[in-house]
Amino acid sequence: MVAHRRLTILGVLGASLIGACSTSNKVSDNGLGGLPYPGGSGAAGGTGGSNSTGQQPPPPPETENDDSYTAPVVSGRWIWSANPLSGKVALIDAASFRVTTADAGLAPTYVAALGTSDDTTSSAIVLNIGNDTASIIHAVNGELDVQTAKVHPGANRMTVSPSGRWALVWSDATLVNAPDPTEGLQDVTVLDLGVTPAASYRLTVGYRPSRVSFGAGEAHAYFVTEPGISVVDLPATDPPSVSRDVAVTANPQDAKSVRDVTVTPDGSAAVVRHEGSRIVDVISLADGKDVEVTLPGAVTDLDLAPDGKVAFAVVRSTTPSNGGAGGTNGAGGTNGAGGTSGTSGTGGTSGASGAGGTSGAGGTSGAGGTSGAGGTSGANAAGTAGGLNAGGEGDQAGAAEGGMSGATETGVAGQAEAGASAEGGAPAEGGAPAEAGATGNAGSPVQSTGASGGGPGSAGGGGTGSGTVTAPSYVAALDLAKVLKNPTTFEQIAIDDQVGSIVIAPQGDVALLYTNATPSDHVVILDTKSFSVVRTVLVEAPVKVVLPSPDGLHAVALLGQATGSQKPGGFSLIPLTTSLAPKIVGTDAPPQAVAVGDSQALVTVDGTDPVKNLAVHAVYLAQLPGFGTTRITLASPPISAGIVTDPAASLGFVAQSHPEGRITFLDLVTGQPRTLTGFELAARVVQGD
């Protein structure tokens, strides 16, 4: 299967129903709008500012976006698609557009590819929610062979192991309409696809499973449930079984506060975030050891690095970041004296903003520490805090370069590593007078945990403007192996912005920070290797979700409606490893789905043009890194999008809602579309049954 992430809103059963995952629900509601916005200006960050008491009502929780699991799936050059209405599964050869269909069970809804495909063979499994069965389909030269396995009643999700040996069929409460409190949905069916016929095993996991993952080597599967994690043993020859349930809280009354449980890929640990809590639990799944990590504030999101060794936790600022007029910077930062280890001063200055904004001076370091250097200035620039690592030697930080004027970019504060006897960074030079609109943020203190010595310095001085982030957001990097030994040993940086969500690129050392709980047009790019902020980009409209490309070089942000815009939504193409400006594209309907590859991205839109009052179904093809975009009109509402990168067929595709099946293929270079309709009708297809 192509290793790209897709965000998909579903149109199941031929109608634009509420999508299967909760995020889909939220995103599909008027496109990407519908979130409550504070203030009245609607500008990113709004008029901001605290009220007279300095207290802001807490923003709503961040919205998680899950991968689609009901869209057509790509496996090599093959595309598998299920039609719940007709009960058929279609296999499309993207190289020749040949279509083969087969009968599945009643209401085949969820499709997953099995293992890898080649030019002649491909396999998939389909969950038929209408008659509690799964269809296992093997294709050889386009000819389909179907086996059926019984699953437990009410199954509505399926997770397949990477090798294709195991299929875990389970029940997701978010897909059940108003489940009864006593509907624990605890039944799961484990299908062993490594034997013929496939063997079906019924197991019981904890209450309301929400996620499942396979451990390294596929020896175990981990069901995240409300009370904890159910560990399923998957022996090579013996029947699978539930070996234990690892509780995430000692007190069952606390289980409801659990918001996120993430299991590391090797199954060694689980990381638990509680809604509204500054405590993150790290649990060893081997021995059940549970340590509590305390962060500066309520943790709003948490994600694992691709290797699963580090968890990144985000603490969202309680004050919104400002767009609009430039912000103020604090005075030059100083450090506390006598640091014995690399602690630190902060440096960070903000970029100039507003008319006459100037950059702030760099902070100075205390003994043993280095400071963040002075930040940059630049038009519409916002400075961000320099990051510091606790301990160790460091180099003197130099002044960061200013951002480009006219671009909605931020200057980068000089990076510094804590170390001994470093001189303070030189003050940054002010950039050219900036247009109003950018935010100058005060450099914020950086905390290095586990180190003693000088206290954090204060922000560097800088330009003037209105609006200030008075309380930073934080990102903490928790090395799980270290934290399990000492829960105070972790790195943490302050972000002079309101960010609450994090997404980590599958490759490269980059993560993206943003918030969709408030209308923010900021995306902060974080280097996860140096654990420092690269820059902040402004995308001019509220960010809903950000998806990085597999290679970590670019990202696509889906956007809501900007204040004063006639466009219901949009998207932004963001370069992650260069300082080039992002591209912002307004769309005449809210974005629905996105597929991001290394070289292209597809964004589908669906809705009603507010000006013309006409239905809009379209897909945008964007080139990466050039950022050229092409709009292709679709005849039907899009359901999902995908990219085939097999050498035999380099195509994008958009599955659409149509009673007889409709899919549009796009040449990824030219954007030339080709649409197959009614590929389930005998007259138009080669039947496989």
Place this chain on the structure above:
Amino acid sequence: MDGSSEAPTSGLTDGSGGSFQGSGATGNGSPAAGGSSGSGGTTNLSPSGSGGTSEPPPPPPPEKELETAYETPVATDRYVWTANPTTGKVALISADDFSVRLAEAGNAPTTVAALPGHDEDAAIVLNAGSDDATVLRLGADGVIKSQMLQTHAGANAVDVSPSGKWAVIWSNADLEDASKLDPTDGLQDVTVAKLDDDPVTTTILTVGYRPSAVSFDDQEAHAFFVTAPGMTVIDLGDAPHPDRDVLLTDDPVSDQAARDVSVTPDGAYAVVRLDGQKTLGFVDLGTGTRDTVTLPDYVTDLDLSADGKQAFAVTGGALVVVPVPPGDADPSTFARASADGEVGRSVTLSPDTSLALLYSNATADQYLGILTGGGAWSTYEARAVDLKAPVQAAFAAPDGRHGITFQTPATGSTKEGAFSIVSAQLDRAPKIIGTDAPPTALAFASDGAQAVITTRDLGKARYGMYLVELGSLEQTFIQLSSPPLSAGIVGNYGFVAQAHPEGRITFVSLTDASQRTLTGFELAAKVTQ
């Protein structure tokens, strides 16, 4: 109580046999409600009224003992006995080949109890319409022999001693319509049947006012009737007779309704708990001497170990183990056990007391404490689990490795009831199952591997049974055509006897859940294979 087999009721009225209607549970399920442990259900075992000089909080509302209402075994090793009040017949069904034998009983045979310990399969049935009982024995020739016994008028309960030598037939006020009982209806007549006499002999005796429970000592030399004034001790010798009445509390006039009495298997002691009191009473049944132990908090439930040497009292949301008799032991040295997150007020123990299930049904409490210990309980492991719906009753499997709870609908639930399967294993999550009709009966296999649960809603005509595999926490639902009356496990089958004019019983294989229903088995021509 230990050592006797309660006879099941076979009435059809909803609400009998232990359905939950009108239980009157109140509250929002906060496990801390009314308890001394405060919010969050911590294991605060401090006396109620913590805070020093403040007034102690009032006692919690009384818990309800509901477990015995659900357990109605009517099976012997290989046979199921079932009575039909309409036809006056009793059927004996073989679980081996589903063959059916019929026998005539008296008028309106209603209550059946199996007779253990005999060479042949035997049962005794109370005939509600004729004030007599019938003893039925299956001979080696396959013929059922019967003997009619004259009983006192109004008998509605029968208890059989563990060896099967004695059957005590009595009148339980709880099984009568309270509105029809006159204050002068003392229900004091009991009939003692000596079953190893041939023919069986009976003796009608008098016990104290309104007996509520009966038990036997290990030697089966005595039967103990708990009555309103205290306890009547029956001497079971060649000529059974009331030996003595024993006062159980200092104030028998005021304490009657609030009394919970357990008798040790050797018949030496009665352990008494009173609702709203912090004391446990220990009564030497030989001398009548009464002793008390004062615990830090109100004692809300009490259970005895199988050997009668330990009393497990629930006080202050925790389990306290009291030696029987306590002697001069300091109550502060008694072993205490509790589970974070649950303030239990009722306890159910496994037969070997290795598993204790703590819960509360006086308020709508959805949490269950699962404690595993043993011996003196000086060490134990505990956890609390959220079962999502208020717990009404808890049952421990015979092997102490699992438990089952019966529950009322959760707030916002569209279900009529629920049950949960819990493991004693610390690292296994419970399984919660909502049901379309309230659970009404439960039977465990003797090895604790399976259980059968029936559900019944007469108003909506919803009837069913669940076959539960305890090890895997799996359940299989089988819909029934008729209201279930009783359930049990015999051989390799679970069975449910149902209300049907011609008799109906469904057998479910414990191995593969295959079913066989026999209907009209009282008419040979209509037996359904």
